[in-house]
């Protein structure tokens with residue numbers, strides 16, 4: 001048997017399912033396979049990821065996925081920290097949110113990975129994209145010799161153990177940390193495992209801890225590291241603690257559920273803890289690894305999610321980072337497969353996501369050791385406890401954790417060299433005032449500046465029609481006019497670019513850092529990153545045309 005598809009997606013965890021949905025809603029055909037059927041009624045509950053940060057929530061909102069997840073998840077803004085005696089050290093707005101500004105998402109959403117997977121799978125199915133299970137990938141090859149665009153061939157074993165051949169134009173590996181695709185493609189996975197072990201469990205509990213459902217709670221335990229207590233969906237709580245060397249020697253990786261619950265009770269002392277229902281628990285070793293490249297040599301195979309990078313759950317970033325990968329990859333892939341974007345737009349995906357992941361891994365190396373109740377080498381001589389050091393360290397990385405400041409280096413897509421200087425940096429996320437759904441087309445925003453200052457707009461009024469023509473097939477064109485009036489063209493004295501909107505309180509101009517006496521033309525990537533800026537002039541519009549000619553097929 002053989003099958004043919006635009007994109008073969010290996011792995012239907014959260015990242016594979018999200019990629020399936022993103023491509024399917026653009027009309028791209030996908031074949032998504034997984035070796036396990038996670039929808040089976042006897043499939044065990046998996047906890048794993050349970051915290052979504054603001055930047056991830058922005059992506060999910062732009063993909064019409066946020067509203068349903070927010071119905072299920074715990075919307076968290078608060079935090080409280082307890083000393084080992086049980087006395088409260090600090091309480092208030094979650095310190096994880098201190099770095100959040102100019103986003104409507106001023107909270108974290110605590111919803112377990114299983115429910116995210118269900119939501120992504122359902123959304124993909126509505127676009128006709130279903131997951132084939134059980135299907136275990138065991139061979140991949142790329143051939144430049146094929147006469148058509150189906151350069152990737154692969155084989156998977158179906159439920160009966162029969163081999164099924166697949167031909168695809170591209171392959172996305174979302175098959176987790178032990179990725180078969182990554183190994184078969186020969187992409188090195190560099191990094192290290194530490195000697196520290198963490199326990200994570202999801203349960204419905206009773207406790208005498210004050211404010212157990214504030215969002216996050218932390219306890220400085222003298223025996224079990226920095227205790228994590230997180231209110232999650234369905235009235236459950238995520239509890240996390242470290243196993244010191246003696247405890248790990250006692251239990252090992254085969255720790256029983258009873259032992260895990262017993263140690264949790266010791267970990268949260270002096271508070272009492274009773275288990276009503278244990279949904280899931282795991283013991284795991286902390287490790288940080290990153291693929292040498294997020295693509296193979298042919299650039300037909302791309303890695304996303306845990307297949308590309310793994311880190312500890314201490315910073316709760318695995319699924320968040322994977323969602324960033326999928327979002328960054330799929331707008332490019334959809335454009336290339338629809339024939340509107342040139343395949344070279346795929347070339348910067350790996351560098352962009354690798355850089356963001358490397359920053360995360362550097363942070364995770366310190367956080368994960370401190371969370372497990374130990375001191376990393378560079379802090380070994382400090383007289384402070386691991387918990388105190390953790391609080392200090394976190395203060396410097398709150399903003400990064402939210403995902404909002406993640407930014408990308410200049411490239412032909414993030415064209416800093418030819419851009420007009422405004423108050424925002426190329427390669428950075430644009431603020432929330434005017435974001436647009438990730439999709440195929442790139443928003444091009446013409447901020448007119450103040451129409452009451454004639455010199456700014458006079459240049460456009462005097463332009464020949466061909467000089468002011470910037471519309472291209474891959475662009476959504478908008479005009480943003482400060483103030484409020486009756487008719488756009490009358491106010492401006494020229495025909496608006498695409499649809500126009502009033503910037504009633506001049507807020508958009510202000511937040512985008514555009515002088516009202518200047519105006520500017522901005523190109524935003526489908527994932528909300530500022531890619532290019534130009535002046536409102538003949539030369540500026542020429543630059544916009546040149547910029548798009550680099551991107552288009």
Ligand SMILES: Cc1cc2nc3c(=O)[nH]c(=O)nc-3n(C[C@H](O)[C@H](O)[C@H](O)COP(=O)(O)OP(=O)(O)OC[C@H]3O[C@@H](n4cnc5c(N)ncnc54)[C@H](O)[C@@H]3O)c2cc1C
Nearest residue numbers: 011013015035049050137175176305306313316318319320
């Ligand atoms: C204890 C714990 C807590 C965590 N907490 C958080 C958190 O709070 N926030 C956060 O963002 N992240 C967290 N993470 C990380 C998060 O779970 C992962 O980053 C996330 O699951 C990665 O998703 P993925 O789709 O890339 O991979 P996975 O979820 O691992 O999915 C891979 C899929 O590929 C399938 N597969 C594998 N091999 C094959 C094959 N050969 N053929 C076909 N299918 C195959 C598997 O069956 C699986 O369904 C946590 C992880 C752990 C372990």
